[in-house]
Amino acid sequence: MAGRRGWRGSPPNSDEEASRRIVAAAVDLISRTGAAISIADVAESLGVIRQTVYRYFPSADELMRAAAIASVDGFLDRLTRHVRGIEDPVDALTEGVIYTLAEVPRIPHLGILLSSTYSNAHPDGIVSEEAQTFGATMIKRYDVDWERYGYDDASLHELVEYLLRTMQSFFLSPGNPPRGEEDLRRYLRRWMGPVIIAQMSPSVSV
Numbered sequence: 001m002a003g004r005r006g007w008r009g010s011p012p013n014s015d016e017e018a019s020r021r022i023v024a025a026a027v028d029l030i031s032r033t034g035a036a037i038s039i040a041d042v043a044e045s046l047g048v049i050r051q052t053v054y055r056y057f058p059s060a061d062e063l064m065r066a067a068a069i070a071s072v073d074g075f076l077d078r079l080t081r082h083v084r085g086i087e088d089p090v091d092a093l094t095e096g097v098i099y100t101l102a103e104v105p106r107i108p109h110l111g112i113l114l115s116s117t118y119s120n121a122h123p124d125g126i127v128s129e130e131a132q133t134f135g136a137t138m139i140k141r142y143d144v145d146w147e148r149y150g151y152d153d154a155s156l157h158e159l160v161e162y163l164l165r166t167m168q169s170f171f172l173s174p175g176n177p178p179r180g181e182e183d184l185r186r187y188l189r190r191w192m193g194p195v196i197i198a199q200m201s202p203s204v205s206v
Contacts, residue, residue: 008047019056021046026067030108039063065130068113072134075103075110080141089149090193092142093163097188098181100138101170114167135160150199162195 012018025045029037039060043050057063082099086092104111114131139146139160146156179187 006046006048006052015056022053022056022063023066023070026063027071027109030064030067030071030112033108035108037064064112065128068109069130069134071109072107072113075107076137076141078103079138083142085143087143087145089142089144089146090189090196092144093139093196094185094188094192096138096142097163097167097192098184100167101174101184102181104171111171114164114171131164132157132160135164139163149197155199159196159199166192 007021012021022042025042026037029041029045037060039050039053039057042063043053046053053063057066079096079099083092083095086095100110100114104114113134136156139156151159
């Protein structure tokens with residue numbers, strides 16, 4: 001097929017393999033540089049021209065998102081262990097937000113997925129389909145009985161959006177100086193708490 005010449009002498013056998021190799025190269029570059037990378041960077045690492053990469057990923061943003069999504073499984077596993085056993089939704093989400101904000105500087109892929117700062121072309125990246133899917137995956141891993149607290153699929157979707165927008169504010173402006181962990185925990189519980197339990201039925205006690 002067209003678009004497979006180059007590849008440092010080892011062309012892929014299918015479009016699916018080509019796409020996987022492009023994403024893998026992007027993941028590797030982000031891991032080594034700790035920042036967003038360009039189509040040209042990825043093409044050079046694979047030994048192909050930029051048009052070959054564009055064949056599979058029409059924009060750098062799409063490639064960055066694909067690389068981010070491919071890289072966050074390990075984070076989700078660690079997050080699940082971190083919040084395991086926390087059944088109260090306010091406690092669980094507070095700890096989840098604190099943990100995620102702390103992990104972003106150590107996992108460039110995560111910041112790329114959740115923060116709009118990497119793309120001037122997509123200022124609403126924080127509520128992109130990919131970010132929303134990621135957020136929904138996060139909260140569904142919690143040991144919280146969301147139905148008991150009045151949440152259905154629609155309200156969980158809105159909760160995810162609210163949490164993503166909250167985290168975005170900290171990505172863009174962490175504070176000067178940034179809050180310490182205990183101060184941040186107090187702040188989040190005070191102001192996020194009422195929002196999180198607003199969906200709860202009056203008959204449910206916490």
